[in-house]
Amino acid sequence: MRLPALVILLALAATPACGPVFAQGGSVNVYNWSDYIAEDQLKAFEKDSGIKVNYTTYDSNEILDAKLRTGRSGYDVVVPTASPFFVRQLAASLYLPLDKAKLKNWNNLDPEILAALGKYDPGNAHAIPWMWGTTGIGYNVAAIRKRMPDAPVDSLRMIFDPAVVSKFKDCGVMMLDSATDVLPAALKYLGLDPDSKKTEDLAKAADVVKAVRPFIRKFHSSEYINALAGGNICLAFGFSGDVFQARDRAAKAKDKQEIAYAIPKEGSLLWIDVAAIPKDAPNPANALRFLDFLLEPKVAAASSELTGYANGNKAALALMPKEISENPLIYPPADVRAKFYTITAGTADQTRERTRLWTTVKTGR
Amino acid sequence: MKAVIALPFLWLGVFFLLPFALVLAIALGINAPDSVPPVELGFSLKNFVLLFTDDLYLAAWLTSLRIAATSTAVTLLLGYPMAYAIARAAPECRPLLLMLVVLPFWTSFLIRVYAWMGLLDENGLLNQFLRWSGIAADPAPILGTEWAILLGIVYAYLPFMVLPLYATLEKLDAGLLEAAADLGARPITAFLTITLPLSLPGIVAGCLLVFIPAVGEFVIPDLLGGTETLMIGKVLWDEFFTNADWPLASAIAICLLVLLVGPIALFQRQQARSLERRS
Numbered sequence: 001m002r003l004p005a006l007v008i009l010l011a012l013a014a015t016p017a018c019g020p021v022f023a024q025g026g027s028v029n030v031y032n033w034s035d036y037i038a039e040d041q042l043k044a045f046e047k048d049s050g051i052k053v054n055y056t057t058y059d060s061n062e063i064l065d066a067k068l069r070t071g072r073s074g075y076d077v078v079v080p081t082a083s084p085f086f087v088r089q090l091a092a093s094l095y096l097p098l099d100k101a102k103l104k105n106w107n108n109l110d111p112e113i114l115a116a117l118g119k120y121d122p123g124n125a126h127a128i129p130w131m132w133g134t135t136g137i138g139y140n141v142a143a144i145r146k147r148m149p150d151a152p153v154d155s156l157r158m159i160f161d162p163a164v165v166s167k168f169k170d171c172g173v174m175m176l177d178s179a180t181d182v183l184p185a186a187l188k189y190l191g192l193d194p195d196s197k198k199t200e201d202l203a204k205a206a207d208v209v210k211a212v213r214p215f216i217r218k219f220h221s222s223e224y225i226n227a228l229a230g231g232n233i234c235l236a237f238g239f240s241g242d243v244f245q246a247r248d249r250a251a252k253a254k255d256k257q258e259i260a261y262a263i264p265k266e267g268s269l270l271w272i273d274v275a276a277i278p279k280d281a282p283n284p285a286n287a288l289r290f291l292d293f294l295l296e297p298k299v300a301a302a303s304s305e306l307t308g309y310a311n312g313n314k315a316a317l318a319l320m321p322k323e324i325s326e327n328p329l330i331y332p333p334a335d336v337r338a339k340f341y342t343i344t345a346g347t348a349d350q351t352r353e354r355t356r357l358w359t360t361v362k363t364g365r
Numbered sequence: 366m367k368a369v370i371a372l373p374f375l376w377l378g379v380f381f382l383l384p385f386a387l388v389l390a391i392a393l394g395i396n397a398p399d400s401v402p403p404v405e406l407g408f409s410l411k412n413f414v415l416l417f418t419d420d421l422y423l424a425a426w427l428t429s430l431r432i433a434a435t436s437t438a439v440t441l442l443l444g445y446p447m448a449y450a451i452a453r454a455a456p457e458c459r460p461l462l463l464m465l466v467v468l469p470f471w472t473s474f475l476i477r478v479y480a481w482m483g484l485l486d487e488n489g490l491l492n493q494f495l496r497w498s499g500i501a502a503d504p505a506p507i508l509g510t511e512w513a514i515l516l517g518i519v520y521a522y523l524p525f526m527v528l529p530l531y532a533t534l535e536k537l538d539a540g541l542l543e544a545a546a547d548l549g550a551r552p553i554t555a556f557l558t559i560t561l562p563l564s565l566p567g568i569v570a571g572c573l574l575v576f577i578p579a580v581g582e583f584v585i586p587d588l589l590g591g592t593e594t595l596m597i598g599k600v601l602w603d604e605f606f607t608n609a610d611w612p613l614a615s616a617i618a619i620c621l622l623v624l625l626v627g628p629i630a631l632f633q634r635q636q637a638r639s640l641e642r643r644s
Contacts, residue, residue: 062606069609071401088609092399172487172506177592179607218509219592232487232506348398348610355607359421359600362592 027052028286031067031075033273034059036131037294038302045293051286061085068094068278075278076287079130082272084180086127087120087345095126096277102288103128105295108315112337117272117312119342127274128291129312131241131304134268134332134340135181138224138243141258143171143234154262156189159237162211169215172233177219179358181269182209182237184343188266195343197350202357209361219362225249231257239271240329244308261329267339272312385622392615404611412616422600422617426624429597432511432586433579436518440575441568443519444526448567449560451527452534463531466524478517478588485513485589509591517585522578526571533567534560569636573629580625597621 034057042053058064061081067073068089080086089095100106106128113129121127137158144151148167157164165173176182184194186205196202217233224236229249236243240261247259275294277287293299300313301320310330317325324330346354392412397405416422451462469477484490485508495504507513537560545555583598590596597617605614 065606065609069401069403069611088398092401092403094401217506217591227486230486230488348396348608352608352610355603356419356421359595359603363595364593 026050026286027054028076028283028290029054029056029074029281030077030290031056031058031064031073032077032079033057036079036273036303036307038299038306041293041299041302045290045299049286049289049293051289053290065089072280073278074282076281076283077275077290078278079273079275082117082120082127082129082274083343084345084351086274086276090121090126091345094279096279096281096284096287097125098128098277098291099288103292103295105292105297108295108297108300108313110312110314113272113312116270116340116342117274119344121274127276128295130273130275130294130300131307131309131311132270132272133240133309133330134263134270135176135185135237135239136243136261136263136268138228138236138238138246138259138261140171140228140231140234141260143231144168147171147234153260154265156185156264156266158235158262158264160186160189160208160212162215165212165215165235168235172217172227172235173215174224174227174233174236174238175209175216175219176224176238177221177362179354180343183354183358184269184341185237185264188264188341194267194269194341197346199353202354206357206361210364213361213364228259229253229257231255241307241309244329248308263329263332263336265336265339267341268336270340270342388615388618391612392619394612396610396612398609402611403609412613413620415613416616416620421595422597422620425595425597425600426621428595429580429582432514432518432594432596433576433582436515436522436579437572437576439515439519440523440526441572444523444530444571445568447523448527448530448534451531452537459535463528466527469524474521475584477521478585481513481517481520482508482588485516508589511590511594513589514586514594517589518575518579518582521585522575525574529570529574530564530567533564537563566636566640569633573633577625577629581621 028051030053032055036057042055045051046053064078064080065085065088067075068078069092080089109129113132114124117127117129118124137153139151139153139158144153147170148164151167152158152161152164159165159173159175183202183205186208187196187201188194189208190204192201192204221238222242224233224238225242225246226249227233228236228243228246230253231250236246240263243259243261247261250257250259275291277284277291281287295313297313297315297319300311300316304311304316304320304324308324308330310324317331328336345351390406391404393408393410394404394406395409395411397403447466451459451466454462482489485506486492487506487508489508491507492504495501507516541559541563542555545559546552550558581598582596583602586594586596586599601614601617601621604610604617
């Protein structure tokens, strides 16, 4: 789901400010993650509503962010990740408020996810939740067992305790290259508020990561998918969906490595991808109709079957196969969900300070 | 006739000076994350001051220069004999040899870098070979080190070194070398006093073609390098995308251009003058 930064650059270079095809009248320009909606459902929407869907995809929040910030993106519906992207874009007034009277299916949404999202978007005024997941530990079962039979795979100790991580240096450890994902987890590991913006707290979190840095092969936000699947690393701190991808790919490979995912018992950063309407959307009325279509249980259910992620639609649960709706790694039980946390965006200066701190952690400068 | 002369200048104006002016205008503005686009235009040197007060930027810049200089030197050492051999090959062989140099461009640059990842990683072909042959029982991964970055840059830019070198070496009058031999110069002396100085324009052109893009290289360090190697391209990326600070990112781009192109332009002028003097 997240591609290397360079692909983003190439994509940006290849499509400078030229949005989707603009069809006047009955159309809606949707800009979504690739493989993030069931295609047959899109066709059904076109047939039912008579609205043509100009569907384009991206592979990174950064591309979307840059396009929205440039202005006049031409999109009617976009699907950013709530934090830190959507919340930052919301602060820049990039989105239209939703006319909920026109969203007949609103009540299908899961109140728990809405409440979590409400932290970024008070009153859920601007966005609907689409897919969500956790941030946790992906590992190669055999390689971990061989080196540490009693490894605490479901604990943040697995990635932040030098005594544990050092055991896996030889088989390879990767961590997300993202200050907004790793530092909150380190704060959680220390028992501090994961959303803390205090300089002294962040410095402590940075020290935690610095202590394990010698054992980490690389900080990168997408390479771990291939690396885990190919047996080049044995441990990664990453996004649930990405680890599932690695697991499925590894299971198909000829030497069949077993990759597993664990949600840290201390708590996991909840990520939510949301659907929203940019302020300068050319077809806002059609955009609302499209959002209402996304709120239909069968659409969310079919898309979860495609992606393997949980969706924010409570009514969709009954329509999904049990392998998804009863999978505790996709839809964790209440006690695990109770420990989910989210983080707020903070000011531009705080962002800069955090990014700078992260660079220091990674490079020792 | 005038139109023909004006065309390159028009091109330069539209595709270089105009974008440059825009970037400069943004660099002199102030970061305004809550507006679209996220810039408040003005005349502030704040961004440039920050670049020179935080040693991160200088350190990244120096790393980039070091890696670019090393890889340019290696590319030259590899490229010169190749170009020389092609220029001295039988005329009917030359097109084929040249085509072989250009052949990698037929595949996407990105795919070729990904291929290197497959060769160099822990269980990659190289390590498999080392284990199989018994040269190293437990070879260290090359992927994620500065060596991998150097390898990637040298591989990717080698054709840019070979082609200009070939162009100058091919025009070299073989009679000069014969004359040198007749007058008793040994091949090495003839090479150092005749071939090398005469191929200097090709060396300069090739080195610039490799060095300039290598300094700002982002793709190769991101994919092949590790986290420790901080290059200016990555810093620029962080400012633009992670911090969404367009003015500071623009200031870095301006500094990159001024600090790189300025000295190079001066150097080239010097070169041109010395060539004129010689002829």
